[in-house]
Amino acid sequence: MYTSIDVLTYNNTLLVYPDPLGVSVNVTCIAMIEGVNYSQSVILHAPIGLPNNVRRFILNAISIKVNWTTSSETNGYVIEYTTGGVTRNVVSTCDDKIILTDLSPMSTYTISVYSYIDLPSVNGTVAVLRFDVPSPVTSLSVSNVSTTGITVNWTIPSSDNYITYYTISYTPSCPQLSSVNKTVSVAPHQSTTTYSYTLIGLYSGMNYTITVRAGNVLGGSESNTIILKTKAINFPSSWPSSIYILPVNSTTNNLTWNEVNCFQRNGLITGYTVIISNSSITYNLTSTERYIILNDLVFGTEYNISVAAVNSVGRGPLSDPIVVKIGVGMQLLY
Template sequence: SSAISVFTHCQQEGIYLEYNGNCYPNGSYFWDSSVNAANEAISCVLPGTSLTTGQWVRVADPDDPVDCSSNSGSDPFRCTNVTSSDATLNLYLAQGLTTTTEGWYKCCLPTDCSDPNTNIIFANIFRFVEIESFTVADLPSDMTVYPQEYKLNCTKIGFYLYNGISMNISSTALASYTSCDDRSNTCPGTVLVSFSNTVRYTVNITWDGMTVSSGSISQSTTGDQMYQCRLADHPDGYHIRIRNVTIKVPATAPSSLTEVSKTATTITVNWTALDSSDADGYVVNVTSDTDTVQTVQVEGNSNNAITLNGLKGGTTYSITVRAYQQLLGPASTISVQTLPVINSINWTLVSSITQLNNTQYRIDCLTTTNINPSTDVYWLVNGVMKSSSILTYNNTLLVYPDPLGMSVNVTCIAMIGGTNYSQSVILHAPSGPPNNVRGFILNATSIKVNWTTSSEANGYVIEHTTGSVTRNVVSTSEDEIILTDPSPMSTYTISVYSYIDLPSVNSTVTVLRFDVPSPVTSLSVSNVSTTGIRVNWTIPSSDNYVTYYTISYTPSCPELSSGNETVSVGPHQSTTTYSYTLIAPSGWPSSIQVLQINSTANRFSWNEVNCSERNGLITGYTVIISNSSITYNLTSTERYIILNDLVFGTEYNISVAAVNSVGRGPFSDPIVVEIGMGM
């Protein structure tokens, strides 16, 4: 009944191994010390058959099968058998194994191993310790996860004492343990079966495409990764058990990675395919900045192109392609920028800047042609939604500077796949108006205006008005301008705006423009003295427009001066005083003569004193008749006198002298006149 209970949990058909009531698969390991009695035998079982001959054979020596009846050093095994109902051949050791007799054995049922139709199963019978298995676990099934992680499992079986165990890649030990004793767990393995001292040692591996690392230990490698597990089979290290495992890894990166085409939301790339022996497929990784956007696994070594969808317009992506087998190989990388959703945004001045707040600017927003033209483009002006565009790739918005002095930020927005794409343009206005605006009347036909500016400016607009009428608007790049042909007798308000792209607010100045003043009236002099003259006049009725008066005076004797003297006085003065020094005339009148008018009257006349000898204005004359003691003091500037009541036939001596404000000058030489005689 016990035999039935043991075999019911084993397979019901096909050959298998059984030991100590447990079933074991093909290729199982058995420590020689655990199969050295008939009740510890390894059973080879073929359910549902009858034993014909059956046979255990050492694989290393197939021509020398186990002699079940022998018990010698060269053939240490003994056998028992069961002929039916399940053909069974039990094998155990009658004495210890040697180094030449340990190793792989095969069991053939129900006939011997020479029968090509027999059933065969293998078992490894070893001395001391053996590596039961060395495998790779947890290889990534999803090749898009990177870096990749997996495990190496090296399983030891047999004697509880052994000199050490290690796992290596090339000459680098990823894990190494010495002087192991399974009874006290001196080495950090995991016990799987205690009675057979089956212990598993594990190393966790990380692979980043260039380097294998485990903890702080790392080793650069390319191509297939070849690992080795080494086990010292005895405390004295008689033999080193070695097992190898290889992980297939592409040795080279896909070559000629190339951009084939792109749109605003897609990129198509291809590369040179690897041979089937070098690749099972490819992994394409897409990143933007440091963020992974998408990772795609392409199965099959001949599939060497891919279109990446769902990307963002105008974005630069790093595209990496790796081939994979069991792990990923090295990478090829290119950088590709998707087409911008909005190719460009710019502005154009449509009307003249001199129109100020009516100046018109056209904003053009050009989107890529692969976008559905029915995609609306929206506008923000200084953050305020304006309107959606017409359905076209060329989208236009007209803006005005309102209010003046404020920069305008225009944003063009297009939405694709739930993502907003935008570009902006700023029309800049100066931070302030021009400073120190001043106006000057140059002459009857022009006014000069100048200013300074404290901020950046590309030019200036000048507007001048009379009353409520704007007479002219002009622009200049200089910091002054001359306005011509102003209207007379007008008040001008002159406004100056600076502009970069847009105009600033203005600075103003008021200028009075007038015509030539009318002449002054009632010009006179007074307070004439030896040191000065007071000049008087009446101010014109339009005196509010008079800025100053000009007084010109000329010496009465032109030969004393080469030019006129001119002075200016303020607009509201009607008098001024000029100082000079006077003396009496230093000369006398000339060309004296007497002309008889009738029998009782005679005309006595003379010419002016020489100009250089007058010493001022002549105010009168003095005439003397020396031999009659007659003197005439004339206060008139007339240069003659009528002499009456002179005695006929009498001779007279007559002289004349000039008089100015200071006094009388010298008399002329007398002329002798006899009245009535020869006249």
């Protein structure tokens, strides 16, 4: 390609449009003075490789940091970033990082990084950043379930998200216990696509509702939820309370009691054992309800009555006995 300059000056500027891009260009200037040609050549170099490992970090509500590495000689970089296919911005730097400001939250940016020596690389390395709160985590699951611990696993949202922390909340099914929230800071752009977190100090045999939320400086994602149960290997650690007996008629009495505290059940209560005794006989009865109908207790006789809860592992401790005397105006002695 040839370009002619007809005006004789000491300083001229020549715009070079290399075709194709990404290759070095040899530019030769020839001056003719009184029939003699004088020439000077220069080679405009283009980089051999592209920038690598382009990473993007959300700094605040309007700024992101972009950095990269390069495998070839370069004099600098050109960064092009667009959003919505409409707005196009171009900046340059000699460093391997740059901060882009005045961005629009809740937008997706396509960032292209080109290297140059004298001429730019033919292509840039493209990265996409969704300048927004993260997408929800997916594939929530559990593993390593024990009596007091559970490992929660999930898949990290796609690479156009930027995550700096996770919030893990777990709520026991027992209303007497409170929910617990854990916030875990993470390094952005971890190489793994999954993440795990182990919950400890849980109650045996308890149902838990677990939610996981991803977050960054712009806020938290929608949550993902799973319900699970810890293993039960112990019998109930306490006994029913408020044991009370009421006469139904002259030969029938109704014995009732309250549930074991839910954090002491160590699993689902499947039934109850009722021990009734006096000086001459002992009855061992069972019930799947929180009451039992007692028939044919002897009028005027004192009885010791204790109740224990039963789960899938076995029977828990017996309650302290109540002592009742059967009869008209039946007495609860102690």
